[in-house]
Amino acid sequence: MAGVKLLGFWASSFAYWVIWTLKLKGINYEYIEEDLRNKSRLLLRHNPVHKKVPNPLLTDAYERAMARFWINFVESKNATFFQFFKSAAGEEQEKAIKETVEILKIIEEQSLGDKKFFGGEAIGLVDIAFGWLAYWFEGIEEAVGTKLLNSTTFPRLHAWIQNFKQVPVIKENLPDRQKLWARSKRFRRV
Numbered sequence: 634m635a636g637v638k639l640l641g642f643w644a645s646s647f648a649y650w651v652i653w654t655l656k657l658k659g660i661n662y663e664y665i666e667e668d669l670r671n672k673s674r675l676l677l678r679h680n681p682v683h684k685k686v687p688n689p690l691l692t693d694a695y696e697r698a699m700a701r702f703w704i705n706f707v708e709s710k711n712a713t714f715f716q717f718f719k720s721a722a723g724e725e726q727e728k729a730i731k732e733t734v735e736i737l738k739i740i741e742e743q744s745l746g747d748k749k750f751f752g753g754e755a756i757g758l759v760d761i762a763f764g765w766l767a768y769w770f771e772g773i774e775e776a777v778g779t780k781l782l783n784s785t786t787f788p789r790l791h792a793w794i795q796n797f798k799q800v801p802v803i804k805e806n807l808p809d810r811q812k813l814w815a816r817s818k819r820f821r822r823v
Contacts, residue, residue: 637662640676642669643808644816646765653761656802696752703744703751704762710736717781718773718821726777734781740766741790749796756800760793767794768807772817 641648
């Protein structure tokens with residue numbers, strides 16, 4: 634598998650899904666940074682329909698079904714998280730905060746429960762899909778100026794974030810925090 638090439642963008646949580654998965658599986662790869670304003674021929678050739686940077690496996694059928702459900706759940710809520718990120722102060726922001734808190738409650742109570750990781754004691758595919766909450770969401774909260782996810786409001790989700798960020802593969806493969814936060818703040822202003 635020495636020929637695996639990963640086309641990514643440094644700030645994309647989706648690219649990190651793939652990085653973490655490849656690292657956890659012990660698969661060697663070559664990372665190629667993409668300029669999203671000037672996409673490479675390689676990206677356009679291998680992803681001609683979406684023209685986007687990629688996406689990332691379980692053995693038990695029930696585990697696969699549950700993983701697919703929760704991955705689809707979080708992906709279907711991206712618009713709500715984005716609304717929280719982009720909302721202006723006032724009624725619009727209050728509504729976005731309420732909707733985001735409801736989603737976080739569902740994740741904590743229904744998906745995570747009392748487990749260390751979403752799949753139990755070891756990191757799995759659902760953890761990778763929710764991984765952006767452990768790092769990128771902090772930048773969103775900082776850009777908005779509102780902290781929603783903390784040890785008081787969401788103790789289990791907060792503990793999961795701490796556990797997730799301590800997994801060596803995750804810890805060693807995160808974008809530069811200051812650069813990411815600065816990008817979030819700039820993007821919010823646009």
